[in-house]
Amino acid sequence: MNSCHEIETREMLPDLLHGSLDASVRAGVEKHVAGCEECREELDVLRTVKAAAVFAPTIDVNRVVGHIAPYAKIVPVVDAPARSRVVSWLVAASFLVVIAGGGSLLVVQQNDAGAPYASTSPSRPVDATPVPIRAPSPRTTAAAPVGQPASHALALGTGVETLTDNNIRQLMSDMDSFDALPASEPEPVMNVDNSDQGTR
Amino acid sequence: MTPSPEIRSEESDMELIHRWKAGDSRAATRLVGRHSQALSRFAASTGERDGVEELVQDTFVRAFASLDSFRGESSFRTWLFSIERRLMLDRRRAERRSRETVPLEESDSVSEYGALDSLIADEAQERVRRSLESLSPTQREVFTLRVQQGMSYKEIAEVLGSTEGATRVHYHNAIQRVKEFLKDE
Numbered sequence: 001m002n003s004c005h006e007i008e009t010r011e012m013l014p015d016l017l018h019g020s021l022d023a024s025v026r027a028g029v030e031k032h033v034a035g036c037e038e039c040r041e042e043l044d045v046l047r048t049v050k051a052a053a054v055f056a057p058t059i060d061v062n063r064v065v066g067h068i069a070p071y072a073k074i075v076p077v078v079d080a081p082a083r084s085r086v087v088s089w090l091v092a093a094s095f096l097v098v099i100a101g102g103g104s105l106l107v108v109q110q111n112d113a114g115a116p117y118a119s120t121s122p123s124r125p126v127d128a129t130p131v132p133i134r135a136p137s138p139r140t141t142a143a144a145p146v147g148q149p150a151s152h153a154l155a156l157g158t159g160v161e162t163l164t165d166n167n168i169r170q171l172m173s174d175m176d177s178f179d180a181l182p183a184s185e186p187e188p189v190m191n192v193d194n195s196d197q198g199t200r
Numbered sequence: 201m202t203p204s205p206e207i208r209s210e211e212s213d214m215e216l217i218h219r220w221k222a223g224d225s226r227a228a229t230r231l232v233g234r235h236s237q238a239l240s241r242f243a244a245s246t247g248e249r250d251g252v253e254e255l256v257q258d259t260f261v262r263a264f265a266s267l268d269s270f271r272g273e274s275s276f277r278t279w280l281f282s283i284e285r286r287l288m289l290d291r292r293r294a295e296r297r298s299r300e301t302v303p304l305e306e307s308d309s310v311s312e313y314g315a316l317d318s319l320i321a322d323e324a325q326e327r328v329r330r331s332l333e334s335l336s337p338t339q340r341e342v343f344t345l346r347v348q349q350g351m352s353y354k355e356i357a358e359v360l361g362s363t364e365g366a367t368r369v370h371y372h373n374a375i376q377r378v379k380e381f382l383k384d385e
Binding site for chain 1: 220221223225228229232233236237239240241243244245252253256257260261264265267324325328329331332343346347348350352368375378379382
């Protein structure tokens with residue numbers, strides 16, 4: 001228990017020890033210490049503690065200075081991070097576009113594989129609009145359902161059933177004589193002269 | 201209160217810092233010579249076991265490398281002590297991790313203080329050492345900075361990242377404990 005109630009003065013004892021008090025303040029503290037046994041004892045303790053610190057290793061100043069790098073002013077860079085951020089965003093956006101495009105292509109290809117009868121031509125999208133119901137034609141009722149083209153209809157819109165047997169035979173013989181059919185025999189392969197390879 | 205004699209020299213720390221930035225390497229020598237022993241004492245007093253010289257050297261290397269971030273709001277000396285303290289804490293954390301144990305900070309710091317065994321021979325100083333051992337790490341830091349370094353409570357609060365009020369409380373608890381310890385011996 002402290003008998004001295006001069007708390008402010010007691011708090012200045014370490015400053016008195018280090019000689020860091022102004023002259024007038026120092027005189028007041030010294031006067032108090034002279035008449036206060038507790039503060040004298042505390043000052044003795046502080047002196048002893050301070051003296052015990054002299055056993056710290058001595059530092060080689062030149063060795064420490066030798067490890068200090070020369071001063072290099074750190075120039076704050078303001079624009080560079082902003083530019084790099086823009087470039088980063090552009091690169092990221094490009095990647096996103098590429099990934100999205102590739103992903104869309106994959107989805108389209110998978111849809112093609114799963115639905116072979118769906119239209120794959122972008123110029124002919126599947127028409128989702130309802131087809132008006134027409135009165136069934138007596139010629140197409142059995143062959144083609146309403147709203148779907150007849151699979152066996154000829155290109156000019158004429159049905160096969162309108163042809164006579166002679167017409168059909170003539171048509172088939174004409175088809176046999178088409179030149180546009182691919183040849184069954186492969187094209188002859190040209191021989192390449194490789195004799196100059198060894199000279200390189 | 202006037203600045204301590206170390207600070208009250210013919211050339212202030214800030215003037216030396218400006219000179220060093222202008223290319224005068226002797227200014228660095230002056231600054232290191234001015235503060236290195238105080239940093240060494242603080243490290244030894246607070247229980248730094250090995251490599252006090254290396255610790256002081258690292259403190260200056262780090263301080264000079266980041267001098268542009270020193271705004272002069274606190275004194276250069278206080279700033280150095282705060283850097284050294286952070287380095288000490290980093291070291292102790294690394295040591296704890298390397299030992300793969302999780303001891304309490306209090307007991308850990310007490311064991312580290314045994315490093316002074318070989319340094320203190322005098323009986324009275326041995327008693328002081330043991331009395332400081334009985335303090336908590338924070339009390340010991342505050343007490344050491346106040347008594348051995350002569351720092352004000354404001355400066356100590358800056359070093360510890362604490363408040364003046366808290367450092368006052370730590371100091372009063374510490375001085376009471378040290379006095380009681382020395383009386384009972």
